[in-house]
Amino acid sequence: MGAAAAALPSAVRAVEGPRADRSLHPAAVGWQSTSAAPMVYGLRRFPYPYRAMLALSSDADSQTLRKFNLVHRFINTKEATPIGKGLGLDYADSFFVYTANDQRHIVDEVGRVPLQRELSYFLGTSQSPYGAKAIHVYIQNGWIDTLHTYGDFSQVDQHTTRFRRQLAAQAVAALKANGDVVDVWTDHGNRSNVDNFGARGRGQFYAYQxxxxxxxxxxxTDLTIPYGIRFVWPDISSNVFSRPSVVFPLRLADGRRVWGFWRYTNERYTPRGAVVWNWTPYGLDEQLSEPHLARLEADGGFAVVAQHLCGTPYPGVLPKDAVAALERLARHEQSGRLLVARTSRLLHYNVTRDHLRYDVTHAFGRTYIHIRAVDDPVLGRHVPTLDEVRGITFYTDNPRRTVLELGDRPIDPAMVVHYPSDGVHPSIGIRWYPKDTADHAIDVPGVS
Ligand SMILES: [Zn+2]
Incomplete structure (x- = not known):
């Protein structure tokens, strides 16, 4: 067992199945030792050459279509943008369905956009489309993958709310009808956001959920989980940047089960223990610091970084040190150390990698790795789709004589990649998602 494989959870190590014992194998009984089938040494933690994975998880607060487009052109594309040369990173955003916030301030100085016109699927709490067209396009092409609750229901008086179950029912019906399904949910805002869920039982504060x-x-949640939500950030803070896994089983108050996940939200606490959130663009430099990124890569960890990238009202949206921090992040990816992925992809990869079941057989000098299932302890054991196993990578003596199969059928060779040794072993894997640096930004008349 290689050093990297030994670092994997025991559940992964235990499934190697029939061991690659050459002495018992027909191919090894022959007269040429060169015909011996390759040994498989378990899973590589991340697709080659990466050592860690990070997602930016940005909440839709104060978003306008103008700011959204500006930020995504900079982070996702490789165009020359007003913020700087595009970084070409895989980053997906979140969205609200409704807006009912009664605070008075401007969320975008360009056009003097009031909070009540922040980007949401519907106008206010009506059923009239507002940002629906743009949000639909972005969900379809991967610039949005997260539902930041049903809406911005924060009220000045936190004892009141404008959320009702009927709004959720109407939202689910509309989103489904338009094919706008995402599987990540993040809680939002103050205690008026009674549609939040996932942390009841963690203390008196969370009784509002x-x-x-x-x-x-x-x-x-009897509507929301069947709609398709699989991963939930339940309004819990954390100052842990790098984790071996960011997901944990979460049982909801109604007995339903989903994956909870951790986000890094703060570095410090006040002397009295209150969280000092660093999840605005002003905190990005601290979040994506060189020590944080280096530690993440040394740990071989996951990081989901909570942000509000459209959180400032300024024309350029991101302050200089936030731009520099994102450029630093891009350099870490370009160097082959850190894979930046949209939140939904990171979470799915985390679950698949940690619960993958496979066995290894040998015949005629070749080794066959049969991926059997994802033994998902929360959502159930199932045979994965090809997209679900993207990025899964196995250490092997010889990738060219190793065959990757889903069940007993070889995986399309166009989806299989061979890698040289990373210092531990060579490896073979299923191709990660292709880069998409296209400019998907659209403008919608009447939407700020
Ligand atoms: Zn929020």
Whole structure:
């Protein structure tokens, strides 16, 4: 077992199945030792050459279409943009369905856009489309992968709310009808956001969360989980930047089960223990510091970094040190150390890698790795799709004589990649998602 493989969770090590014992294998009984089938040494933690994976998870607060487009052109494309040369990173955003915030401030100085016109699927709490067309396009092409709750329901008076179950029902119906399904949910805002869920039982503060509470007028997870939500960030802070895994099983108040996940939200606490959030563009330099990124890569960890990238009202949106921090992140990816992936892809990869079941057989000098299932302890054991196993990489003596199979059928060779030794072993893997640096930005008349 290689050093890297030994670092994997025991569940992964235990599934090597029939060991590559050459002395018992027909191919090894022959007269040429060169015909011996390659040994498989378990999973590489991340697709070659990367040592770690990071996602930017940005909440839709104060978003306008103008700011959204500006930020995504800079982060996702390789164009010359007003912020700087595009970074070409895989980054997906979040969205609101409704806006009902009663605070008074300007979210975009360009056009003096009031908070009540921040980007959301519907106008206010109506059923009239507002940002729906743009949000639809972005969900389809991968610039949005997260539902930041049903809407911005934050109120000045946190004892009141404008959320109702009916709004969730209407949202689910509309999103489904338009094919706008995402599987990541992040909680939002203050205690008026009673549709939040996932942290009841973690303390008195979280009693405001009623989204998963049967009998409550704000109960909706009986609609929301069947809609397609699989991963939930339940409004929990963390100052841990790098984790071996960011997901954890989460049982909701109604008994439904989803994956919870951690986001890095702060570095420090006040002397009295209050969280000092660093999840605005002003905190990006601290979040994506060189020590953080180096530690993440040394750990071989995952990081999901909570942000509000459209959180400032300024024409250029991102301050200089935030731009520099994102450029630093891009350099880490370009160097082959850190894979930057949209949140949904990171979470799926995390679950698949940690719960992959496979066995290894040998015949005529070749080794066959049969991927059997993802033994998902939360959502159930299942045979993965090809997209689900993208990035899965195995150490082997000889990639050219190793065959990757889904069950007992070879995986399309166009999807299989061979890698040289990274200092531990050579490897063979299923291709990660192709880079998409296309400019998907659209303008919609009447939408700020
Ligand atoms: Zn928010």
């Amino acid at each position: 009623q989204g998963d509470l049967p009998g409550s007028p704000y109960y909706h």
